[in-house]
Amino acid sequence: MGGLLVEAVQIQTKDVLDVSGLVKRYGDLTAVDGVSFHIRAGETYGLLGPNGAGKTTIISMVAGLVPANEGTVRVAGREMTPSETEAKRIIGLVPQELAIYPDLTARENLKFFGRLQGLTGRELTLRTNEVLELIGLSDRAGDLTKKYSGGMKRRLNIGIGLLHRPALLILDEPTVGVDPQSRNSILESVERLSVEGMAVLYTTHYMEEAERLCDRIAIIDEGRIQAEGTRDELITLTGGVDRINLRGGGNMSLAAEALRGLPAVQHVDNDGAGLMLTVTDGPTALAGIVTGAGAAGMSVTSVEIVRPDLESVFLHLTGKALRD
Amino acid sequence: MHGLWTMVANDLRQRIRDKSVFIFSLIVPLALMGVLSLVFGGLGEDTVDLQPATVVASADDADQLGAALLGAVDSLQIMDVTIKRVPAADVRSETEASGAELGIIIPEGFSDAVLAGRAASVQLVEGNGAALETGVLISVVQGALDQFGAGTVTAAAGAISGLPHQDLPALARQAAAGPPLLTLTEGQAAAEQLSLRGTLVAGQAGLFLMFTVGFGVLGLLAEREQGTLARLRSMPITGGAVITAKAFTGFILGVVATTVLLAAGSQLFGVSFGSPLVVAVLILSVATAATSLTFVVARLVRTAEQANVAQSILAMVLGIAGGAFFPVQGTGFAATLLDFNPIGAFIRGLGISAGGGSLDDVAGPVAVMLAFAAAGVALSRFLPDRGAQV
Numbered sequence: 001m002g003g004l005l006v007e008a009v010q011i012q013t014k015d016v017l018d019v020s021g022l023v024k025r026y027g028d029l030t031a032v033d034g035v036s037f038h039i040r041a042g043e044t045y046g047l048l049g050p051n052g053a054g055k056t057t058i059i060s061m062v063a064g065l066v067p068a069n070e071g072t073v074r075v076a077g078r079e080m081t082p083s084e085t086e087a088k089r090i091i092g093l094v095p096q097e098l099a100i101y102p103d104l105t106a107r108e109n110l111k112f113f114g115r116l117q118g119l120t121g122r123e124l125t126l127r128t129n130e131v132l133e134l135i136g137l138s139d140r141a142g143d144l145t146k147k148y149s150g151g152m153k154r155r156l157n158i159g160i161g162l163l164h165r166p167a168l169l170i171l172d173e174p175t176v177g178v179d180p181q182s183r184n185s186i187l188e189s190v191e192r193l194s195v196e197g198m199a200v201l202y203t204t205h206y207m208e209e210a211e212r213l214c215d216r217i218a219i220i221d222e223g224r225i226q227a228e229g230t231r232d233e234l235i236t237l238t239g240g241v242d243r244i245n246l247r248g249g250g251n252m253s254l255a256a257e258a259l260r261g262l263p264a265v266q267h268v269d270n271d272g273a274g275l276m277l278t279v280t281d282g283p284t285a286l287a288g289i290v291t292g293a294g295a296a297g298m299s300v301t302s303v304e305i306v307r308p309d310l311e312s313v314f315l316h317l318t319g320k321a322l323r324d
Numbered sequence: 325m326h327g328l329w330t331m332v333a334n335d336l337r338q339r340i341r342d343k344s345v346f347i348f349s350l351i352v353p354l355a356l357m358g359v360l361s362l363v364f365g366g367l368g369e370d371t372v373d374l375q376p377a378t379v380v381a382s383a384d385d386a387d388q389l390g391a392a393l394l395g396a397v398d399s400l401q402i403m404d405v406t407i408k409r410v411p412a413a414d415v416r417s418e419t420e421a422s423g424a425e426l427g428i429i430i431p432e433g434f435s436d437a438v439l440a441g442r443a444a445s446v447q448l449v450e451g452n453g454a455a456l457e458t459g460v461l462i463s464v465v466q467g468a469l470d471q472f473g474a475g476t477v478t479a480a481a482g483a484i485s486g487l488p489h490q491d492l493p494a495l496a497r498q499a500a501a502g503p504p505l506l507t508l509t510e511g512q513a514a515a516e517q518l519s520l521r522g523t524l525v526a527g528q529a530g531l532f533l534m535f536t537v538g539f540g541v542l543g544l545l546a547e548r549e550q551g552t553l554a555r556l557r558s559m560p561i562t563g564g565a566v567i568t569a570k571a572f573t574g575f576i577l578g579v580v581a582t583t584v585l586l587a588a589g590s591q592l593f594g595v596s597f598g599s600p601l602v603v604a605v606l607i608l609s610v611a612t613a614a615t616s617l618t619f620v621v622a623r624l625v626r627t628a629e630q631a632n633v634a635q636s637i638l639a640m641v642l643g644i645a646g647g648a649f650f651p652v653q654g655t656g657f658a659a660t661l662l663d664f665n666p667i668g669a670f671i672r673g674l675g676i677s678a679g680g681g682s683l684d685d686v687a688g689p690v691a692v693m694l695a696f697a698a699a700g701v702a703l704s705r706f707l708p709d710r711g712a713q714v
Binding site for chain 1: 326327330331334337338341342550551552554555556557558559560561562563
């Protein structure tokens with residue numbers, strides 16, 4: 001995707017999105033339990049959690065698709081409900097499932113949804129052409145979308161959400177089932193939109209996407225926000241320690257004993273094939289560790305530094321892996 | 325309203341593009357009409373061409389009433405009749421041998437018996453290939469005999485009342501030769517009934533209307549299945565606008581398909597439904613009634629397959645009960661139910677229109693259809709929403 005689309009969005013309120021105490025129940029099941037967060041203009045906010053964590057339910061309430069049992073959603077100061085229409089003019093939703101008409105062309109799809117957003121005449125034509133350019137479908141704009149590849153459909157799916165230049169773009173797992181090339185293209189577009197001032201609410205269960213795109217991230221599990229902050233803030237929740245794995249031969253018992261005496265080393269495990277160390281600031285301590293292991297009689301053949309990531313954070317907070 | 329029309333236009337574009345609406349709303353019913361036209365090609369024809377017929381008869385040349393009877397047969401305007409005179413004993417064998425349509429044996433002294441008020445019997449022998457022509461000839465003979473019978477009755481009555489014996493033949497002759505006291509005048513058998521062919525065309529149009537309006541609710545389910553419903557609900561339009569747009573799409577398709585079917589059926593079957601204005605009002609009314617059912621179906625179903633089944637059941641039940649294939653009548657509560665059937669009301673309305681009825685004359689059927697529509701919409705509000713509704 002190339003070119004720039006988004007104009008500066010004039011939002012009179014500090015937060016484009018303000019979610020407060022959101023609760024959604026389905027019978028006895030509480031799918032969302034007291035979720036609160038806010039997003040400012042130009043900020044990309046990520047909801048990171050495994051499938052079934054409640055991300056899509058939160059999105060559905062934010063987009064006014066379903067009513068909340070408790071709590072409020074305010075978009076640019078307007079309360080969002082399923083019957084609210086003005087607040088819906090400010091958002092652009094990109095659902096997780098493809099939401100395009102297969103018997104219409106890309107241009108017809110864009111124009112149809114553009115009209116529903118209130119665009120008409122020359123403005124509609126101009127923005128349609130802009131979006132087609134942005135998502136790289138200008139040369140295929142007249143083809144029925146049922147003839148498109150999966151990646152092309154995904155790009156159009158996102159383009160429809162951008163057409164009316166929303167202040168808040170809501171992307172619900174936009175890269176699921178997308179080939180690596182299209183995925184990268186989508187991520188680049190989101191980065192660009194954020195730079196241009198659009199607020200983005202992005203849900204994913206891919207840790208790498210959240211780390212790359214999001215200014216702030218909420219870790220969601222079982223309908224609740226387990227933790228929220230920037231990537232680095234979240235990482236500190238794990239204690240900020242790195243793991244260093246040494247592989248090789250020689251006298252590993254002696255090496256383990258020697259390394260335990262180093263100030264940066266907190267813990268050493270010897271599994272017979274190598275040593276696993278828990279250390280503070282692994283990159284800085286690495287040279288001393290390798291030297292110390294060699295001096296103690298271990299022949300080191302490989303070294304691996306494992307830095308804490310959001311996967312580690314999720315594991316630390318919930319006791320289970322992100323993709324469970 | 326802008327959003328509503330945008331969605332209707334979009335739906336119509338897709339329906340036209342995927343061609344299914346043409347197949348199920350026009351091609352299938354027209355093909356069915358064509359087949360029925362072939363099967364029931366002569367059904368309800370106003371005129372029938374009678375073939376020439378031969379009558380084998382025996383009668384005394386001097387018998388005046390016998391001669392009058394054969395004269396009545398011979399002078400039929402609607403078919404050519406050849407009378408072959410044979411002796412009474414040969415009538416049966418000659419009728420069989422010659423393949424004649426009818427044999428008539430007028431007894432000797434027939435006139436005297438009638439004029440004297442005595443019983444007399446005319447024997448008829450039907451030909452082996454007894455057909456419509458034979459039935460017509462028998463009817464003519466029966467009609468003449470009925471008139472002669474009036475003479476017999478008159479003579480008998482005169483004798484009983486003590487009139488002079490010599491006056492009885494004159495009275496009997498006068499009664500037998502006079503015009504009938506009671507006459508049956510054939511007019512339009514019933515100004516509020518279509519011909520059988522007209523009923524067939526109207527019924528098929530009404531039946532397939534029920535399928536056509538179903539494209540509205542199918543469109544709603546397609547939106548769910550292809551994920552676009554969620555996106556529509558995130559747009560600045562009301563939830564009611566989405567289902568209203570679907571219903572309106574079905575309504576438009578139904579009106580167009582029914583108009584085309586009636587027009588094409590009229591040409592195929594040579595039927596006229598009367599004033600275009602009255603027919604238009606009837607079409608709009610029945611399409612409104614049928615469309616109201618889509619609101620009910622939208623509440624009851626979750627998938628396109630369920631919608632197809634529900635729509636088919638409703639269409640067949642209402643279509644058959646409304647007389648789409650053959651006339652259906654009931655008594656008591658069943659009759660009331662049948663009267664409330666929009667397809668039945670549609671056919672009745674077209675019958676009135678075909679008979680020259682005006683807008684005032686079709687007020688009854690129109691009221692039934694609009695009441696059905698109101699009931700359908702009201703019912704949909706009370707039914708539990710199983711997921712298709714937005």
